[in-house]
Amino acid sequence: MPSPPTTEQELLERCRAIAGLSVAELAAQLDVAVPANLRQHKGWLGELVEKALGADAAGRSEPDFRALGIELKTLPLNAQGKVQESTWVCTVPLRAASGLRWEDSCVYHKLRHVLWLPVEAAADIPLSDRHIGNALLWRADAQQLAALQADWEELMEAVALGQFESLDARHGEVLQIRPKAAHSRVLVYAIGPAGEPMQTLPRGFYLRVGFTNALLQAHYA
DNA sequence: AGGTGATCATCC
DNA sequence: GGATGATCACCT
Numbered sequence: 001m002p003s004p005p006t007t008e009q010e011l012l013e014r015c016r017a018i019a020g021l022s023v024a025e026l027a028a029q030l031d032v033a034v035p036a037n038l039r040q041h042k043g044w045l046g047e048l049v050e051k052a053l054g055a056d057a058a059g060r061s062e063p064d065f066r067a068l069g070i071e072l073k074t075l076p077l078n079a080q081g082k083v084q085e086s087t088w089v090c091t092v093p094l095r096a097a098s099g100l101r102w103e104d105s106c107v108y109h110k111l112r113h114v115l116w117l118p119v120e121a122a123a124d125i126p127l128s129d130r131h132i133g134n135a136l137l138w139r140a141d142a143q144q145l146a147a148l149q150a151d152w153e154e155l156m157e158a159v160a161l162g163q164f165e166s167l168d169a170r171h172g173e174v175l176q177i178r179p180k181a182a183h184s185r186v187l188v189y190a191i192g193p194a195g196e197p198m199q200t201l202p203r204g205f206y207l208r209v210g211f212t213n214a215l216l217q218a219h220y221a
Numbered sequence: 222a223g224g225t226g227a228t229c230a231t232c233c
Numbered sequence: 234g235g236a237t238g239a240t241c242a243c244c245t
Binding site: 038039040041042043047058059169179182208 | 235237238
């Protein structure tokens with residue numbers, strides 16, 4: 001089990017070392033069994049690469065590489081090499097929403113510095129045979145940051161007004177709000193339109209595939 | 222109770 | 234075919 005990388009250089013070297021490996025090969029190196037599919041193990045691959053690269057924040061609300069302040073995200077690619085799923089960012093604050101500034105938001109902090117790791121994910125490739133891609137260590141540029149901030153401010157304005165029930169995944173250009181829970185009966189406390197405590201489905205911020213595809217393409221094109 | 226890692230299943 | 238809403242497993 002690798003210890004946490006101490007420099008970006010070291011982290012990138014580890015990425016190079018696993019690039020091109022199949023999931024079966026990487027799992028074997030770590031002495032981990034590969035499940036038949038991801039249906040009941042949705043986060044398995046993300047956790048495998050965390051382990052492979054020496055992420056040390058396992059399960060904590062901190063960057064995956066704590067010393068470096070870097071977040072790790074896998075990007076599932078389809079047969080055309082395009083990102084095929086949205087990317088989970090963080091929970092939407094449904095209670096302390098008013099007065100929250102972009103610079104203090106979880107979205108801003110999570111996306112400050114991200115190590116994107118593309119992985120083959122087309123449904124017709126058995127999990128074991130999927131290959132790890134070339135990692136991209138990324139910082140949002142001014143344009144990306146502005147797009148994220150604009151969406152965040154628009155979405156959070158509705159949340160702060162307690163209008164989250166009228167928000168759905170169609171709002172937001174690059175960032176969207178969707179349910180994030182074990183199932184649709186889970187409830188969390190929130191502050192409603194009249195400032196009253198209420199309960200609602202937990203929501204999360206997700207990056208649309210258009211955003212992640214664009215940042216991959218900008219780098220690999 | 223709510224965070225981490227996400228993909229699944231269905232509808233348009 | 235792509236996006237939305239639902240769901241899975243495990244952790245702190």
